Amino acid sequence: MPGCSKENPPYPDTPRLTPVRTLAPITKPASRGQWSMLMARAQDGDREAYRTLLTEVEPYVRSIAIRYLKSSSDLEDAVQDVLMTVHSIRQTYDPKRPFGPWLVAIAHRRVIDQLRRQTRRRSRETELSAEHETFAAAPTKLFGDNSDELALVGAIDKLPPDQRDAIRMMKLKEMSLKEASQASGRSVSALKVATHRAIRNLRKLLKGELS
Amino acid sequence: MRKTSDLIDSLVDSATPVRRLAPPLLRTCIWLALAALILVLLCVAHGVRPDLSMRLKQPVFVVSMFGALATAVLAALASFELNLPESRRWWLLLPLPGFAVWVSTIGYGCLTDWVSMNPNGIQMGEAARCFATLLMTSVPLSVAMLIMLRFAAPLRPTMVSAVGGLAIAAMTSFALSLLHDLDATIMILIWNFGIAALIAGMAGALGRPLLVWVAAHVVPLLPPQLSRPQ
Numbered sequence: 001m002p003g004c005s006k007e008n009p010p011y012p013d014t015p016r017l018t019p020v021r022t023l024a025p026i027t028k029p030a031s032r033g034q035w036s037m038l039m040a041r042a043q044d045g046d047r048e049a050y051r052t053l054l055t056e057v058e059p060y061v062r063s064i065a066i067r068y069l070k071s072s073s074d075l076e077d078a079v080q081d082v083l084m085t086v087h088s089i090r091q092t093y094d095p096k097r098p099f100g101p102w103l104v105a106i107a108h109r110r111v112i113d114q115l116r117r118q119t120r121r122r123s124r125e126t127e128l129s130a131e132h133e134t135f136a137a138a139p140t141k142l143f144g145d146n147s148d149e150l151a152l153v154g155a156i157d158k159l160p161p162d163q164r165d166a167i168r169m170m171k172l173k174e175m176s177l178k179e180a181s182q183a184s185g186r187s188v189s190a191l192k193v194a195t196h197r198a199i200r201n202l203r204k205l206l207k208g209e210l211s
Numbered sequence: 212m213r214k215t216s217d218l219i220d221s222l223v224d225s226a227t228p229v230r231r232l233a234p235p236l237l238r239t240c241i242w243l244a245l246a247a248l249i250l251v252l253l254c255v256a257h258g259v260r261p262d263l264s265m266r267l268k269q270p271v272f273v274v275s276m277f278g279a280l281a282t283a284v285l286a287a288l289a290s291f292e293l294n295l296p297e298s299r300r301w302w303l304l305l306p307l308p309g310f311a312v313w314v315s316t317i318g319y320g321c322l323t324d325w326v327s328m329n330p331n332g333i334q335m336g337e338a339a340r341c342f343a344t345l346l347m348t349s350v351p352l353s354v355a356m357l358i359m360l361r362f363a364a365p366l367r368p369t370m371v372s373a374v375g376g377l378a379i380a381a382m383t384s385f386a387l388s389l390l391h392d393l394d395a396t397i398m399i400l401i402w403n404f405g406i407a408a409l410i411a412g413m414a415g416a417l418g419r420p421l422l423v424w425v426a427a428h429v430v431p432l433l434p435p436q437l438s439r440p441q
Contacts, residue, residue, distance in 0.1 A: 042226060043228065043229050043231060044228055045226070045227060045228030047223050047224075047226050050222070050223050050226045051219065051223045054219045054222060054223065055219060058215060058219070076215060079215055080213075080215055080218050083215070083218060083219065083222060084218070084222070085365045085366075087222045087225075087226070088365065088426075089296065089362045089365065089366075090229055091229045091230065091231055091232045091362065092232050092294070092295050092296060092362050093231070094231060094232070094234075094295075095231075097297065101297040102295075102296050102297045104297075105296040105297045105366075106296045106365075106366065109296070109365075109366045109367065110365065110366075113365075
């Protein structure tokens with residue numbers, strides 16, 4: 001571009017990109033020595049030291065797990081699993097030894113274990129596709145399919161009121177005799193008789209309609 | 212799934228002071244002391260084999276006993292080392308020298324005893340007592356080993372339990388050789404090699420679920436509210 005130089009930029013109002021210092025790595029060697037001290041204090045029951053340690057260690061564990069796991073939920077599972085393992089076997093850490101290899105060994109083994117579990121699970125499972133569904137398209141229900149149901153509902157409507165209520169409570173709502181008795185205020189034996197008569201009448205009504 | 216920050220809160224809340232694990236060498240000594248105690252008790256209750264003084268003069272027998280004992284000691288040390296997360300896999304090779312001596316003398320013993328085998332050498336009564344010794348040695352040692360190695364449950368349970376099983380098998384074989392007159396070829400094969408293979412094989416196959424079970428139920432590594440989904 002003519003007339004364009006470092007001293008004379010083409011768009012003077014545009015903010016220029018300036019080189020920035022890269023972020024420091026999450027773990028500096030010095031912090032590992034500190035982790036060792038924090039873990040020693042955590043073993044002695046210092047909860048604040050333990051909280052600081054777990055909070056500082058978590059991104060480091062995440063950076064190890066992300067090399068193996070892509071899905072964010074799997075990654076989160078793995079990080080939590082490593083933290084729980086660190087908690088469950090914190091007795092095995094010897095403050096005379098470096099903390100880094102201890103943590104890295106736990107993280108690697110738990111992440112690899114999770115990968116194995118995933119592989120095993122996926123070998124047993126098959127993802128569902130459209131072919132596995134009963135209706136690939138929106139389900140359709142033809143009138144002919146529920147004509148019996150309509151006939152039954154119509155026949156129930158034709159029953160005397162006491163029988164109609166009994167059959168609705170006992171058979172359609174699937175209430176127990178005790179529940180139906182409480183709901184209707186009728187005795188159990190009266191409900192039994194009404195249900196029996198209702199079924200007999202329904203049979204007659206439906207036979208008549210069919211014939 | 213809960214948030215990681217919530218998990219950290221729960222872990223901090225349940226963080227009670229813990230006693231650091233003793234160094235592997237010391238833990239090996241503790242386990243060996245238990246084994247020695249069991250052996251002494253068995254020797255007092257049952258008595259050593261009648262021909263022990265004579266057998267101790269035979270180099271093959273002494274080397275075989277030494278091989279079994281060395282395998283037990285080295286395998287126990289290896290399993291307690293492998294119990295620590297950051298230890299190297301090379302520890303697996305530690306029991307190999309003792310194991311090689313032990314196995315080679317068993318083979319040699321079979322060969323020589325085959326030639327001089329007495330038809331009356333195999334007796335069921337002795338076999339039953341052998342079985343009792345086998346159980347009384349291997350069961351308490353296995354229980355102690357499982358509890359002591361429970362920290363390996365989330366890390367490398369199969370490897371650690373296989374090496375621990377080898378230690379138990381070798382120690383059991385040492386006890387059998389010390390207490391019972393097992394010089395018939397078939398008895399040597401069954402009791403020494405067969406049982407050792409069986410214990411080590413069972414430890415390899417069942418060690419993982421057993422260690423996981425011990426770490427989850429018998430001596431829980433995690434409090435109930437933090438139990439790990441299996």
